[in-house]
Amino acid sequence: MRVLIVGAGPTGLTAAVELARRGTIADVIDRRDAASSFSRAVGILPYSLEILQPSGVTDKLLAEGIRYRSAKFYNGVDNILTLPIRSDSRQSDYDFLLGLAQDRTEGILKDAFVGFGGAVRYETELIALTQFDDQVIATTRGGDEAKYDYVLGADGIKSTTRDCIGYDYPGFDLPETWSIADVDVEGWPNPTSFTNCLLPHGEVVIVVPLEAKRYRIISNTADALETLPLDMTVTNVRREGQFKISVRQVDSYQKGHVFLAGDAAHCHSPAGGRGMNLGISDSADFARRLVDSDLDGYTAARHAEGEQAIGFSERGRKAITSPNPLVRGLVIAALKIIAALPFVQRRVVQTLLYG
Ligand SMILES: Cc1cc2nc3c(=O)[nH]c(=O)nc-3n(C[C@H](O)[C@H](O)[C@H](O)COP(=O)(O)OP(=O)(O)OC[C@H]3O[C@@H](n4cnc5c(N)ncnc54)[C@H](O)[C@@H]3O)c2cc1C
Structure with missing residues (x-):
């Protein structure tokens, strides 16, 4: 099975690792000239650590990351709440919030993919996709073409993959900087x-x-x-x-044999720290479904999860930023x-x- 993953951010790299550990080495391309040294997301939630445990990625994240002990809230300069970050719910083996700069999370994911025999092709930009019944032809800048059985667009907010399949990105942009x-x-x-x-x-x-x-x-x-x-x-x-900041979500995460995940499919404010974690779980779900021939339910499952995360993030943002x-x-x-x-x-x- 030939799979193309467009984008080597946390979403694309998670899909690459999750497929590789199940025996499928995907082609991963990114238009950047090298791995990113630019960090946005920091918080890694318990369900992401669960997802990345079988590949060995979680142990490496834990070795480098910081376990946050509390969230402190100040009204101006007055500390009004210190919230201990532990839930005692035993819902996960990782009942805490881990902090690690996103570039390091991506570095660890990439090393794991390489360890499984994969490689990221940088300076390779998707510019067009042509779908046939059960095949997709991907064209990269420079004119190279390759045939794939499946394509995953993990190419971020301004996704070319999303444009190539003609999907809108409904939602709105926040006015403030x-x-x-x-x-x-x-x-x-x-x-x-x-x-x-x-x-x-x-x-x-x-x-x-x-x-x-x-x-x-x-x-x-x-x-x-x-x-x-x-x-x-x-x-x-x-x-x-x-x-x-934009708050947007695609109506469908798939068209034929082309699928969307991560910021290519949904975006919202950093409030609640959901963005990267949601991309990680989109990808894990995509990889499992691809291997289990169960892709039909991908949109329904991921759209519902994305909608919930956007609602959570928006409620948090509105509460803490209301004038x-x-x-x-x-x-x-x-x-x-x-x-x-x-x-x-x-x-x-x-x-x-x-x-
Ligand atoms: C300030 C800030 C703080 C944040 N904090 C958090 C947080 O604490 N927790 C959290 O969970 N989330 C957080 N987020 C959100 C998080 O950073 C994103 O959700 C996450 O980076 C999305 O990952 P991704 O892999 O889907 O997309 P990206 O990280 O955007 O990666 C997409 C990749 O695709 C490549 N690409 C694009 N177009 C093409 C093309 N045509 N061909 C080939 N490659 C292409 C790009 O070069 C890029 O490497 C934060 C965001 C911001 C802005």
């Missing part, structure tokens, strides 16, 4: 906690530990570092940037109530980890 900074820091008091600072007019700043003394700061304002209300001793700014003083007041009051009630804390963490 978000910002991100990766910084080296001395003496930050929360090295194993997410720090969430809520400010009066709906601004939010989130500080996420990446590794010892290295932190990611994200905000729904144009300058995350400037907006952070807490004192932070930044010794080096590795990267600063701005980004826009309405009444909503802001209610959110702060709710966080204070959660701080006083350990059994509610466990329910909240359960939802954060398992949806």
Whole structure:
């Protein structure tokens, strides 16, 4: 069986690994000239660790990642809630949230794929797909053509695969500009906690530990570092940037023998940390169904899961970024109530980890 995976982000690489460990080595192409050193996602949820355990990837993620102990919420500079991140639910062997910069997650996935005998072909850009009854011809820039039985488009938000099969990407774009900074820091008091600072007019700043003394700061304002209300001793700014957020999902994840997964099929804000994890589970599901000849149910299963994740992320985003003083007041009051009630804390963490 010949399979083409378009895109070597976390989604495409997971599909490659999950197929390889079942005996199918796919062709994996990416238009970049090398593996990414650009990290977006950090949080790896229990179900992703479960999925990646049989391939040996999870052990490597655990060896490099940080286990987050808590999520701290500040109203301005006042710490109003410290939520211990453990659920005691025994729903998974990995009942916690792991943090690792996305470029390292991709590096570990890629090494696993190579270990199974695969290779990623960089500087290879898909430009066209032609479908016949049971075959797809993929054309890459430069004009090379190859025949495949199946194609998986894991080529991100601006997916060429999605364009090639003529699918729209219904949804909307958020008007505001978000910002991100990766910084080296001395003496930050929360090295194993997410720090969430809520400010009066709906601004939010989130500080996420990446590794010892290295932190990611994200905000729904144009300058995350400037907006952070807490004192932070930044010794080096590795990267600063701005980004826009879209909230979109395709109606169908498949057309003939071409399938979509990850950001090519759905996108939303980083609130709730679902994006990369959802792509990982799309791919694992695709790989299992392909090997089990069970692809017909792929769209129904993945669309429902994607819709749920987008709903979860949007509820979280709206709650923490609302400029309405009444909503802001209610959110702060709710966080204070959660701080006083350990059994509610466990329910909240359960939802954060398992949806
Ligand atoms: C600031 C920020 C923070 C985030 N934080 C989190 C988080 O904490 N947790 C979480 O789960 N998610 C998070 N996300 C979302 C997460 O980063 C994405 O959901 C994830 O990267 C999607 O992976 P992907 O493999 O589907 O797509 P991508 O990572 O975009 O990979 C697509 C790949 O396809 C390649 N490609 C594109 N077009 C072509 C073509 N025509 N031919 C060949 N190759 C092509 C690209 O070069 C790229 O390598 C965050 C996102 C942002 C922006």
